[in-house]
Amino acid sequence: MMRTRPLKVALLGCGVVGSEVARIMTTHADDLAARIGAPVELAGVAVRRPDKVRGGVPAELITTDATALVKRGDIDVVVEVIGGIEPARTLITTAFEHGASVVSANKALLAQDGASLYAAAEQHGQDLYYEAAVAGAIPLIRPLRESLAGDKINRVMGIVNGTTNFILDKMDTSGAGYSEALDEATALGYAEADPTADVEAFDAAAKAAILAGIAFHTRVRLDDVYREGMTEVTAADFASAKEMGCTIKLLAICERAADGGSVTARVHPAMIPLSHPLASVREAYNAVFVEAEAAGQLMFYGPGAGGSPTASAVLGDVVAVCRNRLNEATGPGESAYTQLPVSSMGEVVTRYHISLDVADKPGVLAQVATVFAEHGVSIDTVRQQGKDGEASLVVVTHRAPDAALSGTVEALRKLDTVRGVASIMRVEGE
Amino acid sequence: MMRTRPLKVALLGCGVVGSEVARIMTTHADDLAARIGAPVELAGVAVRRPDKVRGGVPAELITTDATALVKRGDIDVVVEVIGGIEPARTLITTAFEHGASVVSANKALLAQDGASLYAAAEQHGQDLYYEAAVAGAIPLIRPLRESLAGDKINRVMGIVNGTTNFILDKMDTSGAGYSEALDEATALGYAEADPTADVEAFDAAAKAAILAGIAFHTRVRLDDVYREGMTEVTAADFASAKEMGCTIKLLAICERAADGGSVTARVHPAMIPLSHPLASVREAYNAVFVEAEAAGQLMFYGPGAGGSPTASAVLGDVVAVCRNRLNEATGPGESAYTQLPVSSMGEVVTRYHISLDVADKPGVLAQVATVFAEHGVSIDTVRQQGKDGEASLVVVTHRAPDAALSGTVEALRKLDTVRGVASIMRVEGE
Numbered sequence: 011m012m013r014t015r016p017l018k019v020a021l022l023g024c025g026v027v028g029s030e031v032a033r034i035m036t037t038h039a040d041d042l043a044a045r046i047g048a049p050v051e052l053a054g055v056a057v058r059r060p061d062k063v064r065g066g067v068p069a070e071l072i073t074t075d076a077t078a079l080v081k082r083g084d085i086d087v088v089v090e091v092i093g094g095i096e097p098a099r100t101l102i103t104t105a106f107e108h109g110a111s112v113v114s115a116n117k118a119l120l121a122q123d124g125a126s127l128y129a130a131a132e133q134h135g136q137d138l139y140y141e142a143a144v145a146g147a148i149p150l151i152r153p154l155r156e157s158l159a160g161d162k163i164n165r166v167m168g169i170v171n172g173t174t175n176f177i178l179d180k181m182d183t184s185g186a187g188y189s190e191a192l193d194e195a196t197a198l199g200y201a202e203a204d205p206t207a208d209v210e211a212f213d214a215a216a217k218a219a220i221l222a223g224i225a226f227h228t229r230v231r232l233d234d235v236y237r238e239g240m241t242e243v244t245a246a247d248f249a250s251a252k253e254m255g256c257t258i259k260l261l262a263i264c265e266r267a268a269d270g271g272s273v274t275a276r277v278h279p280a281m282i283p284l285s286h287p288l289a290s291v292r293e294a295y296n297a298v299f300v301e302a303e304a305a306g307q308l309m310f311y312g313p314g315a316g317g318s319p320t321a322s323a324v325l326g327d328v329v330a331v332c333r334n335r336l337n338e339a340t341g342p343g344e345s346a347y348t349q350l351p352v353s354s355m356g357e358v359v360t361r362y363h364i365s366l367d368v369a370d371k372p373g374v375l376a377q378v379a380t381v382f383a384e385h386g387v388s389i390d391t392v393r394q395q396g397k398d399g400e401a402s403l404v405v406v407t408h409r410a411p412d413a414a415l416s417g418t419v420e421a422l423r424k425l426d427t428v429r430g431v432a433s434i435m436r437v438e439g440e
Numbered sequence: 441m442m443r444t445r446p447l448k449v450a451l452l453g454c455g456v457v458g459s460e461v462a463r464i465m466t467t468h469a470d471d472l473a474a475r476i477g478a479p480v481e482l483a484g485v486a487v488r489r490p491d492k493v494r495g496g497v498p499a500e501l502i503t504t505d506a507t508a509l510v511k512r513g514d515i516d517v518v519v520e521v522i523g524g525i526e527p528a529r530t531l532i533t534t535a536f537e538h539g540a541s542v543v544s545a546n547k548a549l550l551a552q553d554g555a556s557l558y559a560a561a562e563q564h565g566q567d568l569y570y571e572a573a574v575a576g577a578i579p580l581i582r583p584l585r586e587s588l589a590g591d592k593i594n595r596v597m598g599i600v601n602g603t604t605n606f607i608l609d610k611m612d613t614s615g616a617g618y619s620e621a622l623d624e625a626t627a628l629g630y631a632e633a634d635p636t637a638d639v640e641a642f643d644a645a646a647k648a649a650i651l652a653g654i655a656f657h658t659r660v661r662l663d664d665v666y667r668e669g670m671t672e673v674t675a676a677d678f679a680s681a682k683e684m685g686c687t688i689k690l691l692a693i694c695e696r697a698a699d700g701g702s703v704t705a706r707v708h709p710a711m712i713p714l715s716h717p718l719a720s721v722r723e724a725y726n727a728v729f730v731e732a733e734a735a736g737q738l739m740f741y742g743p744g745a746g747g748s749p750t751a752s753a754v755l756g757d758v759v760a761v762c763r764n765r766l767n768e769a770t771g772p773g774e775s776a777y778t779q780l781p782v783s784s785m786g787e788v789v790t791r792y793h794i795s796l797d798v799a800d801k802p803g804v805l806a807q808v809a810t811v812f813a814e815h816g817v818s819i820d821t822v823r824q825q826g827k828d829g830e831a832s833l834v835v836v837t838h839r840a841p842d843a844a845l846s847g848t849v850e851a852l853r854k855l856d857t858v859r860g861v862a863s864i865m866r867v868e869g870e
Contacts, residue, residue: 149587160755325590
């Protein structure tokens with residue numbers, strides 16, 4: 011059964027992930043060959059700095075000319091682990107044009123240009139696989155695209171960024187503030203020197219766009235995703251969360267509207283009950299909770315980043331793409347047939363936890379409650395605490411549209427008796 | 441792009457799962473067509489009792505002649521949700537012979553005859569898919585076979601039977617004994633009138649055989665799986681578990697030996713630490729923990745049974761098989777190239793929690809400790825409790841081969857000072 015001409019893989023990038031892909035391809039060559047039905051070999055590795063020695067990659071495979079590598083014509087699969095928009099995008103489309111399929115781990119590029127990359131792949135009869143782009147080693151793209159292809163997904167809610175989960179977990183367990191926890195994450199290598207992409211949730215937003223598109227069979231652009239980072243989360247917020255039996259996570263949430271006619275995608279910190287499976291996701295782990303009409307509630311959990319886990323996801327895709335080539339077939343392409351519109355954050359319906367600093371005098375609660383009522387936001391619980399002439403009010407609402415809550419908060423700020431809005435946090439998972 | 445001749449599905453069995461498959465195929469026909477790239481229609485439904493009305497299935501599709509249905513020659517996919525060995529086995533092979541691929545939820549048959557069914561599928565160029573056979577709606581077979589195809593799986597440990605997890609969870613949370621918890625499970629419909637297949641772990645053992653075969657790319661027969669039911673688990677065991685910071689779960693465990701040269705598969709009740717992700721799997725939910733060389737620790741969680749969840753898994757497979765047919769290709773077949781031997785339970789290395797009823801006199805602990813030492817089983821902790829002339833000894837061991845532990849227990853029973861071995865339970869997940 012086994013053919014002898016090997017399938018050829020070109021590797022673009024040989025950093026933490028790429029070098030691990032190369033290592034496993036070498037050390038596990040026999041297993042990969044048996045699973046594919048043909049041997050697979052590393053045919054070239056494009057890097058920026060060829061002088062930087064990479065463990066295990068033969069020097070003769072290394073090149074600085076990535077374009078020439080993807081144009082060679084004898085490459086079956088291009089593995090793109092460079093990241094960023096360019097030159098990755100051009101290299102991927104060039105690969106398709108020259109008869110290669112592509113396995114990518116590039117969430118930023120897929121979130122921004124997924125549709126045009128899919129179109130290029132289809133035009134040239136090639137595969138585009140990207141399991142590693144969301145939640146690292148956790149099988150998620152394939153289960154959503156294939157295992158749940160006979161079901162209707164209504165909600166995807168997940169922790170898809172390990173850095174921020176590490177920081178929030180530290181804040182939760184140690185009582186540390188944000189900067190202290192960030193410093194620890196940086197020292198341990200969980201956060202980059204410039205943590206913006208993680209802590210401002212750009213990374214999670216890209217993943218939310220990809221997940222929403224797949225889950226709802228529609229196109230969701232990065233700009234469609236509401237994004238709120240987690241730099242403003244305080245130790246006081248965690249204390250409030252604990253009083254409610256909750257913790258705080260940075261969640262990516264993709265939802266189908268109740269009427270089914272639109273979808274939303276958003277990333278923001280939120281309180282979730284300790285009893286929710288996502289609440290116990292610790293350190294830099296990722297987990298994604300999926301609600302489907304027939305399947306019910308599913309959860310996928312595992313390491314969301316790191317060289318080896320990401321290489322595992324990449325190589326699973328390499329095996330799939332190689333099998334497709336031997337079958338002279340391609341796997342499922344883009345599925346965006348529903349063309350559902352993406353609604354804005356104002357239309358998202360959820361619950362809110364709001365802390366107000368108020369004057370400690372009679373009638374304040376009545377005033378505040380009136381403002382909520384006028385905006386159609388129903389109050390679930392109120393807790394009032396007085397201290398030294400000042401007081402705080404903690405309001406937890408029933409489900410209400412985000413726009414109604416924003417209107418409420420704007421009006422609250424104008425009240426003489428409200429000295430400040432200490433925090434607003436959404437409450438999910440109930 | 442869309443072809444107009446529909447793909448035809450024959451449904452064998454129209455009980456809890458089958459009727460849900462039929463319902464979703466009708467109500468979500470447009471979605472299924474869009475995802476497959478061609479319409480798909482229900483071409484016939486074989487049942488034993490045609491007089492029993494099935495919601496939504498047109499009377500003209502119903503037949504009692506399953507054999508004639510699978511022999512029709514125009515069927516693309518046969519969905520087998522009858523269960524049991526015969527007539528399911530003959531119908532599946534007949535389907536292959538007559539040009540149909542098969543989607544099955546039949547764990548007993550796949551555990552017993554998976555290899556010959558795969559061979560028949562391959563001989564006739566057909567697909568055999570069975571995501572629904574293990575852990576219901578949880579995408580597990582596809583992630584193990586495809587997403588992790590570039591990785592090396594070392595361990596699969598899961599809760600794969602919802603009935604027994606429901607019973608154990610009740611015992612844990614309410615302090616109930618086994619029979620009381622079983623009665624509640626029966627009353628709520630979680631346990632069948634004859635619960636043997638579940639509580640004696642035949643069901644879980646079949647799933648362990650399937651999972652071990654896929655995970656290690658070898659053949660594991662049902663007879664290779666060590667099986668111990670959970671009817672002997674007592675409220676006292678749960679009390680002991682709590683003292684250790686553990687709970688008790690019925691676990692299916694598939695492991696690669698440390699030297700990589702063999703594998704084991706077993707199902708038995710075990711203590712696991714409350715901090716382990718499997719400990720918090722409540723009620724009738726299932727979850728499977730996977731340890732792979734590169735990916736690290738992954739967990740898959742969701743409903744393990746029920747009509748709708750199982751139908752979701754079946755339909756995911758139907759979509760995949762239909763796509764394959766449009767591609768004139770087949771998906772991955774059996775992967776058993778490693779041909780690793782399956783070791784017996786005696787070679788499994790794990791930890792043990794042993795409760796002994798002993799005479800309350802000096803020297804007993806020394807005697808008991810000597811027996812452990814003579815059998816090469818190292819003791820981690822001992823707790824001694826005296827009450828009214830009797831005493832109990834609770835011993836927790838370090839990791840030791842199961843055969844050594846069995847020898848230890850046999851020798852302990854012969855000691856005059858040991859009045860009885862109250863319980864032996866393995867300790868996993870540490």
